[in-house]
Amino acid sequence: MAIEIxxxxxxxxxxxxxxxxxxxRRREDPALLTGRTEFLDDIKLPRMLHCAVLRSPFPRARIESLDVTAAEALPGVEAVVTGEDARRWSHPAASSPDGWGGHCLAGDEVRLVGEPVAAVAAQSRAAAEDALEAIEIEYEPLDPIVDPFEAMKPESPLVDEAKGTNKMLDRVFTWGDVDAAFDAAPHVFRESFRWNRVGANPTETFGAICEWDPMSLELTVRGSIQSASHFGLGRAAVFGLPSNKVNVIATPHGGSFGGRGGTRCTDVACLLSRKAEGRPVKWIEDRMEYLTAGGSQAWDRHYEVELAVDADAKVTGLRVKLVDDLGANGEPYGAICAAKPLAAFTGPYAIPVAAYDLKLVATNKLPSSPYRGMGPPPHFFVLEQMMDIAARSLAIDPAEFRRKNFIPKDAFPYTIPSGNEYDSGDYEQVLDRALELADYAGLRRQQAEARAAGRLFGVGVASAIEPGVFDWNAYAIVGLPGTGVPEGATVNIDILGMISVRVGFAMEGQGQYTLVSQLAADYFGCELEAVRVVPMDTQSAPPSFGPGGSRLGVAITGAVLGACEKIRGKMTRVVAGLMQTEPENIVFRDGKFGIPGVEGASMSVAEVAGTMLARSDLLPPDIDPRPEATHVWTAAGRTEPDAQGRAKSYLTAAQSVHVVAVEIDPETGQTEILRYAVVDDCGTRLNPVVVQGQLEGSVAQGIGAALYEEYVYDDDAQPLTTTYMDYLIPTVNEIPELLRDEVVTPSPFTPLGAKGCGEGAIHTTPAAVLCAINDALAPLGARAREVPATPNRVWNWIQEAGDGNQTPQGEGSNG
Amino acid sequence: MSPTRIPVRLRVNGRPAEGLAEPRTSLVDFLRDELDLTGTHVGCEHGVCGLCTVRVDGVAVRGCLMLAVQADGAEILTVEGLASPDGKLHPLQEAFAEEHGLQCGFCTPGFLMALHELIDDEPNPSEEQIRDVLGGQLCRCTGYAGILRAVQSAFAKLGASPSTESGA
Amino acid sequence: MKPAPFEYEAPSSVEEALRLLADPAIETSLLAGGQSLVPALNMRLARPERLVDLGRIEGLDAIRDENGALCIGAMATKRSIERSALVAQKQPLLHEATGHIAHPQIRNRGTLGGSMAHADPAAEYPAVAVALDAEFRVIGPSGERRIAAADFFVTYLTTALAEDEILLEVTFPERPAGEGVGFAEICRRHGDFAMAGAAATARLEAGRYQDARIVLFGVDATPVRALSQEERLRGEVPSEALHAEVAAAIGAGLEEPPGDQHASPEFRRQLARTVSKRALEAAVARAAKA
Structure with a gap:
C-alpha cells in the first residue's frame, strides 16, 4: 500500500x-527550566570511574618514552591506557577523506596540540587529573607544519609520513564551459579572501560514559551524541565489534551545531572500561579540552575567486579556488564542509557555469569539524563580497544587482551548475520585503548624510541559500558513500488510545519532540499531552540519523506522518469490517472513523485501538492487531553523483535576504551594527516560534563569526584561544535587535511543504555584515577581505588604505 | 595521596544539607556530585560562561569560582528551588517557556539564577541593568532574543515593567 | 579541569592569617573573592599547597569615610563598591570604573583587594588607584606599613606586597573640589578585559587646566601614568586640538605596548590615544560643570 504523506x-x-x-509552546521546556532534564554528566552509574586524558603539548613531536607505572600505582587509579593499548585493542578511525584517520591514542608521534597520548580512569575526575601528572613522558619536538601553502610544497615535511603528501584532496571540478564564459566576459572580477577558524561551542561540551562488557563483548556508550547510529557504527569499526554489539544511548544535548566531535576520547574511555574489567568510565570534555582538541574548530579557508559579468550586468561564470586547512587528520569529517557548497554553489543566482578548485591540506592543527551551515557560510561570504565588488565597479546598487541575477520564481525546480536542484522560491519578493523592512532607501539617505560628515556608515544587502535535508550524495567528492538518509519513527497507540512515538534521536534544542507531538496530535485529533515521545537507543530505534544538515524537521515529519498513515490504513480495515462496508467508504477525520452521510457510523481512535487489542473476535481475518506502525522516510528523487560530483542532493533550498547597517569607528576599528533586518523563506513553518528561534540564534552565531570569534594559532601551531577569555562568543550586548519578516513558498517535494531551516541565518549573516563593512570602508578605498573583521583588522585596513599600499588580505595575519 | 575531605554544612533551597568536600572541590561540583543537585550545569570552569550561576546568601555567583568549603554555613538557592513544590513554575521560568527563551536549555539554569537575583534587587530595572546581568551569561542557541523577551515578560508579570530606553 | 590538591584554612582574624602565611614550610596563597585565583587553580596554573581564605575575617570589607578620605577594606566586593552611595559621592572615578568590571555575577564575589593584589595590567582598579593616589595599608609579621599606589604595582601580576603580607585596606584621599573625572576603555566585548583603557582627572581654574592626571591600563605591565603630558596640560585651555595632541603624544610615548591576538602593539598604541582623549574629555566636561 503506497503511503501518501x-x-x-x-x-x-x-x-x-x-x-x-x-x-x-515546547513540551521540552518544563523539565529544562527546572533542572530536571538528565544530561550526560548528570548520570551516575554504579562503580563508575572518571577519565582524564593526557594530551600532547606539542603540535608535532616524537614520543621518546612513556612510563605510566607511577600513575598506575596511585590510590584511586583503576586503569591507565596508552597508544599501545589502542594498537592492541582498536583500529584507526574512519575519516573523510578516506585513510586520514588514526588510533585514539598517539603512537610514536603526536600531530597536534591536545592529541591524546595516555589516559587514566580513577575514582574521581580530580584524582584522574592528579594521576596524569605522574605519567612520565619525553618528547622530541619537530618543526610543525603550520601553513597550508608551505605544506603543499614538495619539500614540506609531512603530517603523516605514511600518506606521502599533505594534500588530502586536490581536484578541480568544472561545471559547464567556464573558460568560454570568462573569455567572453567584458568584466572579470578577482579577489582573495581569508576565513579564519570558528566553531560550534555548544554550552555543553562533549562527553561519554562507556561500558565494555567483558562477558558478552558488548559495548554500551551513553553520550551527548548528535547522530547516535553513525557513532555506533564508527565504534563497531574501531573496536572490531559486530554492529549489533554496540549500543549507543544518546542523551539530551546542551546544543550541538555540528561541533560535538569527541570520538577519540570516547574510544579512550572504552579502552579504559575494558582495562577496568567493564566498569563504566565517564569522560567529560572540559572547556579547555573542547577549545583545544574537541569538535570546536571549522573552516580554515583561503579563497581566490573570480566572477565573470556580461555587458547586461548578468553574472555569467564563477570560479572558486579554495585551500582548506583541515588540520592533522580527517576524523571529524570537516572535509564535508568543503563539499557541501556543491549543493548551492551559485547561491540564489542564475549563474550558468562554475568551477571549484579544491585543495584540502593537512597541517599540525586541530582537525576541522563540522559547524552549523557546514561550509556554505564562508562560501557565501566570498560570493556575496564578489557580488558587491562587481556592483560597485559597475556602479549598480547592490540590491538591484542581486535582483538582476536572481533565479526567477518561475524557473523552479531549478538545477544549478554543480548539480543540485532547488525546489522553490520567490527571491525577488524576499528581497523587496527585506528592503522595505530595513527601510533601505532611508538607510541610503542616512549613509549619504554620514558620509558627508566624514563618518564610516555602510549598508550591506546579502542573500544566500540554505540547502536543507542533507544527503550523503552531496559529500561524494570527499569520499562518502551512499544516497539517502533514512529517518524512522514508530507510532504506537495503546489500548486506551494513548499515543507514543519512538524516535532514534536525543533532544537537542530545536523542539523536535514538540514537533512530533504536534504532528501526531493533529493527525489523531488529540491533545499534545496525549502524545508521548520516546527516544530509543540505537539497538531499539528505527533507522535514524537524527539532527544534522537541516533535515530533521522535514524528515521526522515524513516519518511520523507516514507511520500515522499506516495506522490509519490498518484501522480503516478494522472499522470497515465492523461497519460492514468497504475500506474505501471509510473516512478518517478529526480523530474519528466514519462513513460520510451515515449517522452514528463513527468510531474514535481509542475505540478502534481498544477493539484491535481486546476484541479479536471482531477483527477481519489476517490483520495484525497491533495499532502500531513504523515508517522510515527518505527523500525521493535523489541521484547518484556523476564524475564531477553533480547530484540531486539536498532536497530543499531555503533563501533569505539580510540587510545590515553598520557604522565603523575609524579610531578603534569597532563595528557597530545599527540595523539588522532579515526576511527568509523556508517554506511551511511547522512551529513558527521554533523557526524564529533558530533564525535568531543563527544570526548571533553569524555575528560571532563575522566580528568576534576566531581560533588563533601562533607561528609554531600553538593554539592561543584555549579559554573563553580568548575565544569570544557574543553576549547579549553584541547582538542587535532583529527586524524579521517572512515569505512562504512551500516546497513541492517535502511533507507539508516545509524546508530545512535549522542552520539558517549563518549562511547569510557573515556575508551581510562584511558587505556592510566594505560599504562603510569604500570611501577610504579600504577593503575587508577577512573574517572576523576584528577592530584590529579593520583599523589595519583603514591604515593600509591611508598609506595607499593596501594588499589583498590573504596571508592569514592574525592582526 | 588521599586528600582530606571536610564536612560542609549549608542550606540549599530552604533545607539543611551536608556533605564532604575536598578543599579543591568547587561549589558547583559539590552541589552536583555530593548533593545530587544536577540542575546546575558546568560550562567552562573558568568563570566566563555563567552556566553554573547559583545564589549564595542572596547573591548570584559562579559556582565554579567558589569552593564548596567557602560555602560552609551559607544559604544556597539553585534552579531546583525556583518552582513551587506542586510543580508550578516561577514567573521567570514561565516567561522563558512562553517567549522561547531557551532551546537546548543547558545554559538556562544559570540565566534563571542570575535574573532571579535581579528580580529581588531591582523591581524595575533599566535595560542597562538587565543587559549588565545577561552579559555575564553565555547562550549559544537563542541569540538572546527570546531571553530578552522572556525578561521583559517576567518583569511585567511580576508587576513592574523595565524601562525600554536603549541601553548599553 | 580540577585544581591540584591543596589545604584550606579560613582564619577568623588577621593575626591568625598572618601566622599561617608566615609558615615557610608550606606554600600558601591568600584567597579573597577567588574570581582570578580560582580559574588559575582550576587550570592548575596556580598550585599553592594551602589556601588561606580571608573571607571569614570580620571587618575587612568596610567602606568608610575617614576625615574625608575613603577607606575601603580589601575584602569589600566590587558589587558593594558599585552600590555604595559613599563611593559614588566621594570617589566618582572608582564608582564609574567599577561598572566596567565584568558583570554583576563576578562583581558579587570579586574584591577590591583581590584585584589590586592580582595586578592584572588590563584591570581597571590598579589604574584607578594610581590616578587617585590611593594608599595601600598592608600588614606583615613586623606590623603595618603603607604603600603608595605609584609604588604598589611593580610589574605584570606583581605588587610590592611581600609574600608574608596581607593587604588590609585601600585609602583614597579626598578629591579636591571642582575636579572632574573620566574613564574610557576599549574591549572586544562588553565586560571583557580592556585592550586599552584610561582613567583621568582634571581641575580647571579660570578656564585653564589647573592640573590633570591620565593613567592608562592594558598597554604595559603596570598602569602607566602620562606624567609629561599631564605637565603639558597645566595652564592650557582645554580644546579638542590640545587633547588630540596630548593623546597622540601619549600613544607615541608608550614604551612597548604588548601584543596579543586581540590587539597588536601598534593598535594598542592607537587605542591608548583614543582612550586618553576620551577620558580626558570626559573629565574636562565634568570639571567644567563642577
Whole structure:
C-alpha cells in the first residue's frame, strides 16, 4: 500500500488544525527550566570511574618514552591506557577523506596540540587529573607544519609520513564551459579572501560514559551524541565489534551545531572500561579540552575567486579556488564542509557555469569539524563580497544587482551548475520585503548624510541559500558513500488510545519532540499531552540519523506522518469490517472513523485501538492487531553523483535576504551594527516560534563569526584561544535587535511543504555584515577581505588604505 | 595521596544539607556530585560562561569560582528551588517557556539564577541593568532574543515593567 | 579541569592569617573573592599547597569615610563598591570604573583587594588607584606599613606586597573640589578585559587646566601614568586640538605596548590615544560643570 504523506497543511486529516504550523509552546521546556532534564554528566552509574586524558603539548613531536607505572600505582587509579593499548585493542578511525584517520591514542608521534597520548580512569575526575601528572613522558619536538601553502610544497615535511603528501584532496571540478564564459566576459572580477577558524561551542561540551562488557563483548556508550547510529557504527569499526554489539544511548544535548566531535576520547574511555574489567568510565570534555582538541574548530579557508559579468550586468561564470586547512587528520569529517557548497554553489543566482578548485591540506592543527551551515557560510561570504565588488565597479546598487541575477520564481525546480536542484522560491519578493523592512532607501539617505560628515556608515544587502535535508550524495567528492538518509519513527497507540512515538534521536534544542507531538496530535485529533515521545537507543530505534544538515524537521515529519498513515490504513480495515462496508467508504477525520452521510457510523481512535487489542473476535481475518506502525522516510528523487560530483542532493533550498547597517569607528576599528533586518523563506513553518528561534540564534552565531570569534594559532601551531577569555562568543550586548519578516513558498517535494531551516541565518549573516563593512570602508578605498573583521583588522585596513599600499588580505595575519 | 575531605554544612533551597568536600572541590561540583543537585550545569570552569550561576546568601555567583568549603554555613538557592513544590513554575521560568527563551536549555539554569537575583534587587530595572546581568551569561542557541523577551515578560508579570530606553 | 590538591584554612582574624602565611614550610596563597585565583587553580596554573581564605575575617570589607578620605577594606566586593552611595559621592572615578568590571555575577564575589593584589595590567582598579593616589595599608609579621599606589604595582601580576603580607585596606584621599573625572576603555566585548583603557582627572581654574592626571591600563605591565603630558596640560585651555595632541603624544610615548591576538602593539598604541582623549574629555566636561 503506497503511503501518501500530506504535501501541505490542508492535507492533514483535521478540520481544525490546532498545532502544526502554529506557535506551540515546547513540551521540552518544563523539565529544562527546572533542572530536571538528565544530561550526560548528570548520570551516575554504579562503580563508575572518571577519565582524564593526557594530551600532547606539542603540535608535532616524537614520543621518546612513556612510563605510566607511577600513575598506575596511585590510590584511586583503576586503569591507565596508552597508544599501545589502542594498537592492541582498536583500529584507526574512519575519516573523510578516506585513510586520514588514526588510533585514539598517539603512537610514536603526536600531530597536534591536545592529541591524546595516555589516559587514566580513577575514582574521581580530580584524582584522574592528579594521576596524569605522574605519567612520565619525553618528547622530541619537530618543526610543525603550520601553513597550508608551505605544506603543499614538495619539500614540506609531512603530517603523516605514511600518506606521502599533505594534500588530502586536490581536484578541480568544472561545471559547464567556464573558460568560454570568462573569455567572453567584458568584466572579470578577482579577489582573495581569508576565513579564519570558528566553531560550534555548544554550552555543553562533549562527553561519554562507556561500558565494555567483558562477558558478552558488548559495548554500551551513553553520550551527548548528535547522530547516535553513525557513532555506533564508527565504534563497531574501531573496536572490531559486530554492529549489533554496540549500543549507543544518546542523551539530551546542551546544543550541538555540528561541533560535538569527541570520538577519540570516547574510544579512550572504552579502552579504559575494558582495562577496568567493564566498569563504566565517564569522560567529560572540559572547556579547555573542547577549545583545544574537541569538535570546536571549522573552516580554515583561503579563497581566490573570480566572477565573470556580461555587458547586461548578468553574472555569467564563477570560479572558486579554495585551500582548506583541515588540520592533522580527517576524523571529524570537516572535509564535508568543503563539499557541501556543491549543493548551492551559485547561491540564489542564475549563474550558468562554475568551477571549484579544491585543495584540502593537512597541517599540525586541530582537525576541522563540522559547524552549523557546514561550509556554505564562508562560501557565501566570498560570493556575496564578489557580488558587491562587481556592483560597485559597475556602479549598480547592490540590491538591484542581486535582483538582476536572481533565479526567477518561475524557473523552479531549478538545477544549478554543480548539480543540485532547488525546489522553490520567490527571491525577488524576499528581497523587496527585506528592503522595505530595513527601510533601505532611508538607510541610503542616512549613509549619504554620514558620509558627508566624514563618518564610516555602510549598508550591506546579502542573500544566500540554505540547502536543507542533507544527503550523503552531496559529500561524494570527499569520499562518502551512499544516497539517502533514512529517518524512522514508530507510532504506537495503546489500548486506551494513548499515543507514543519512538524516535532514534536525543533532544537537542530545536523542539523536535514538540514537533512530533504536534504532528501526531493533529493527525489523531488529540491533545499534545496525549502524545508521548520516546527516544530509543540505537539497538531499539528505527533507522535514524537524527539532527544534522537541516533535515530533521522535514524528515521526522515524513516519518511520523507516514507511520500515522499506516495506522490509519490498518484501522480503516478494522472499522470497515465492523461497519460492514468497504475500506474505501471509510473516512478518517478529526480523530474519528466514519462513513460520510451515515449517522452514528463513527468510531474514535481509542475505540478502534481498544477493539484491535481486546476484541479479536471482531477483527477481519489476517490483520495484525497491533495499532502500531513504523515508517522510515527518505527523500525521493535523489541521484547518484556523476564524475564531477553533480547530484540531486539536498532536497530543499531555503533563501533569505539580510540587510545590515553598520557604522565603523575609524579610531578603534569597532563595528557597530545599527540595523539588522532579515526576511527568509523556508517554506511551511511547522512551529513558527521554533523557526524564529533558530533564525535568531543563527544570526548571533553569524555575528560571532563575522566580528568576534576566531581560533588563533601562533607561528609554531600553538593554539592561543584555549579559554573563553580568548575565544569570544557574543553576549547579549553584541547582538542587535532583529527586524524579521517572512515569505512562504512551500516546497513541492517535502511533507507539508516545509524546508530545512535549522542552520539558517549563518549562511547569510557573515556575508551581510562584511558587505556592510566594505560599504562603510569604500570611501577610504579600504577593503575587508577577512573574517572576523576584528577592530584590529579593520583599523589595519583603514591604515593600509591611508598609506595607499593596501594588499589583498590573504596571508592569514592574525592582526 | 588521599586528600582530606571536610564536612560542609549549608542550606540549599530552604533545607539543611551536608556533605564532604575536598578543599579543591568547587561549589558547583559539590552541589552536583555530593548533593545530587544536577540542575546546575558546568560550562567552562573558568568563570566566563555563567552556566553554573547559583545564589549564595542572596547573591548570584559562579559556582565554579567558589569552593564548596567557602560555602560552609551559607544559604544556597539553585534552579531546583525556583518552582513551587506542586510543580508550578516561577514567573521567570514561565516567561522563558512562553517567549522561547531557551532551546537546548543547558545554559538556562544559570540565566534563571542570575535574573532571579535581579528580580529581588531591582523591581524595575533599566535595560542597562538587565543587559549588565545577561552579559555575564553565555547562550549559544537563542541569540538572546527570546531571553530578552522572556525578561521583559517576567518583569511585567511580576508587576513592574523595565524601562525600554536603549541601553548599553 | 580540577585544581591540584591543596589545604584550606579560613582564619577568623588577621593575626591568625598572618601566622599561617608566615609558615615557610608550606606554600600558601591568600584567597579573597577567588574570581582570578580560582580559574588559575582550576587550570592548575596556580598550585599553592594551602589556601588561606580571608573571607571569614570580620571587618575587612568596610567602606568608610575617614576625615574625608575613603577607606575601603580589601575584602569589600566590587558589587558593594558599585552600590555604595559613599563611593559614588566621594570617589566618582572608582564608582564609574567599577561598572566596567565584568558583570554583576563576578562583581558579587570579586574584591577590591583581590584585584589590586592580582595586578592584572588590563584591570581597571590598579589604574584607578594610581590616578587617585590611593594608599595601600598592608600588614606583615613586623606590623603595618603603607604603600603608595605609584609604588604598589611593580610589574605584570606583581605588587610590592611581600609574600608574608596581607593587604588590609585601600585609602583614597579626598578629591579636591571642582575636579572632574573620566574613564574610557576599549574591549572586544562588553565586560571583557580592556585592550586599552584610561582613567583621568582634571581641575580647571579660570578656564585653564589647573592640573590633570591620565593613567592608562592594558598597554604595559603596570598602569602607566602620562606624567609629561599631564605637565603639558597645566595652564592650557582645554580644546579638542590640545587633547588630540596630548593623546597622540601619549600613544607615541608608550614604551612597548604588548601584543596579543586581540590587539597588536601598534593598535594598542592607537587605542591608548583614543582612550586618553576620551577620558580626558570626559573629565574636562565634568570639571567644567563642577
Amino acid at each position: 500530506p504535501k501541505n497543511l490542508d492535507g492533514l486529516p483535521t478540520s481544525q488544525r490546532r498545532f502544526v504550523g502554529r506557535r506551540v
